[in-house]
Amino acid sequence: MNDYQKSEHINKIIEAKLSELSEYCDAVQIFATWSGSEEPDTTHSSFKGFGNWYARIGMVKRFGEEENAKIQAQMWDESDDCSD
Numbered sequence: 354m355n356d357y358q359k360s361e362h363i364n365k366i367i368e369a370k371l372s373e374l375s376e377y378c379d380a381v382q383i384f385a386t387w388s389g390s391e392e393p394d395t396t397h398s399s400f401k402g403f404g405n406w407y408a409r410i411g412m413v414k415r416f417g418e419e420e421n422a423k424i425q426a427q428m429w430d431e432s433d434d435c436s437d
Contacts, residue, residue, distance in 0.1 A: 356389045360397055363387065367401050380404025382412055 354362070367383050374381045382402035389395035402409050 354390065356391050356395075356397065359387070359390060360399070364399055364401075367399055371401060371403055375403060378404065380408040380412070382409040 363385060367385060371381060371383065380402070381404060382400070384398070384400045386396055386398045389397060
């Protein structure tokens with residue numbers, strides 16, 4: 354499967370999952386990334402969603418904030434390895 358075919362396949366899967374989730378959810382946002390088969394140093398991506406645009410942006414913002422807080426806490430824990 355070449356990179357174009359892989360991209361088309363992944364986008365079809367995402368569309369199917371969005372359709373499935375639309376029966377239960379008001380808003381969904383899916384992000385996906387993958388390395389190229391033909392050029393492994395190339396990163397491909399897809400991001401699709403449905404529903405209230407503001408809710409989707411809010412989810413993405415909250416995800417970023419929570420992940421950033423986890424990283425900051427981890428960095429703090431690792432820097433607190435001094436012995437008195």
